[in-house]
Amino acid sequence: MHPKSIAIALALLLAGGASVNPSRHREEAAQTSTPATARLTISTTAAPRTVAPDAGVQFTITVTNDSDVSASEVTICDQLPAAIVSVPRPGGLHLYAGTACRTIGALAAQSQLHLRLLAKVGTHARPGVATSRALVLWSARLASASVTFTIARPAPRCPAG
Secondary structure, eight states, X not given: OOHHHHHHHHXXXXXXXXXXXXXXXXXXXXXXXXXXXXXXXXXXXXXXXXXXXXXXXXXXXXXXXXXXXOEEEEEEEEEOOTTEEEEEEOTTOEEETTEEEEEEEEEOTTEEEEEEEEEEEOTTOOSEEEEEEEEEEETTEEEEEEEEEEEOOOOOOOOOO
């Protein structure tokens, strides 16, 4: 894990930002060629799409490198909604204050990485729509995606009789 990459990813998630300023790269002499940069995309899903309180929801994050060069120092994060109270199976991601992250050394050209994490919705979660936001950060670039799911109203309890 690279704490600096995770700190940047967390700051971007918390700020709601989905863009990184590419002008941060210094331009060298005009004769210097620019190396090819990997192109990554990210998508995320939630299943089931309607979840009862005290039940599980599985998030699947897919990162795709559709370029001809590998991407290095790739950080993937998922900012979980407040209704999530635990992550019994984090799928190789490490938890930091409601956000699950993982840094990998490289993502090969023309390849995909699938991460799955199982999370538990709290017993007293408020019914309604919840959003999970995922991002991938590499070479001062960022891609993000989000998925929504519905937290159902709890079933009425029958009085003991």
